[in-house]
Amino acid sequence: MRATLGAGFTDVRVLMSHAMETGQRKDASGKVIPLHFIQNVTAKLNGKTVIEGEVSQAVSRNPVFSFRLKGGQKGDKLELSWLDNTGVTNKTDGTIA
Amino acid sequence: MQMNRRKALATAAAFGALLVAGLLRPVAAFAAWNKGAFGAKSAGDALKGLGVANAEPSAAIVIEAPQIAENGAVVPIEVMSNIPGTTALAVLIEKNPFPLAGRFEFMEGALPFVKLNVKMGETSDVRVIATAGGKHFVATKEVKVTIGGCGG
Numbered sequence: 001m002r003a004t005l006g007a008g009f010t011d012v013r014v015l016m017s018h019a020m021e022t023g024q025r026k027d028a029s030g031k032v033i034p035l036h037f038i039q040n041v042t043a044k045l046n047g048k049t050v051i052e053g054e055v056s057q058a059v060s061r062n063p064v065f066s067f068r069l070k071g072g073q074k075g076d077k078l079e080l081s082w083l084d085n086t087g088v089t090n091k092t093d094g095t096i097a
Numbered sequence: 098m099q100m101n102r103r104k105a106l107a108t109a110a111a112f113g114a115l116l117v118a119g120l121l122r123p124v125a126a127f128a129a130w131n132k133g134a135f136g137a138k139s140a141g142d143a144l145k146g147l148g149v150a151n152a153e154p155s156a157a158i159v160i161e162a163p164q165i166a167e168n169g170a171v172v173p174i175e176v177m178s179n180i181p182g183t184t185a186l187a188v189l190i191e192k193n194p195f196p197l198a199g200r201f202e203f204m205e206g207a208l209p210f211v212k213l214n215v216k217m218g219e220t221s222d223v224r225v226i227a228t229a230g231g232k233h234f235v236a237t238k239e240v241k242v243t244i245g246g247c248g249g
Contacts, residue, residue: 051204
């Protein structure tokens, strides 16, 4: 995650490692690769939820999201978490630089 | 003794069930995924699933996307709303098998802006719905795709 103070807002960029399978691709043996994708994305600033996103399998592999926060300050804590359709969840912490 | 053992076993089983329930709890920390809207196969049905009706066209919604995307697997789309009080943005790729690609809610502290990469199966309109003060606004932009990004 990268979070930098910009002109009047904080620019947050986060990469999530995920296959984001559409359920439409087939493997070498012709078997359909099952749907596997991130469904929920949440951003928290100093522990307070600021963005709640729901996404579909149409989001590209290894998703990169950019958000903008207002009123952020250097050293503020950010937390980005996601949940996929198989119940797997992950979290990245960062600090505004 | 026998009764005590049974009681202990029952307690352990109940505790186990609680633990399982506890383990499942992180899921509840996320908002429920809108299965109806995301499972819709047409943009119209997806909008119904989102409860969006009579969206008013607005030039205050800015969509930054390539006119021509050479690789449909990664199409960068940047969306911003200049409508005061915007609380949510939804991105729909009209001709994708499931048009709704994402919906974002912005609370106090966030600007109504999001940039993400999406897959596009073919040339399509990208439709963005902004919600502000209980009203819905819409803007569209066409992205031409030379190689689709959904199939194998």
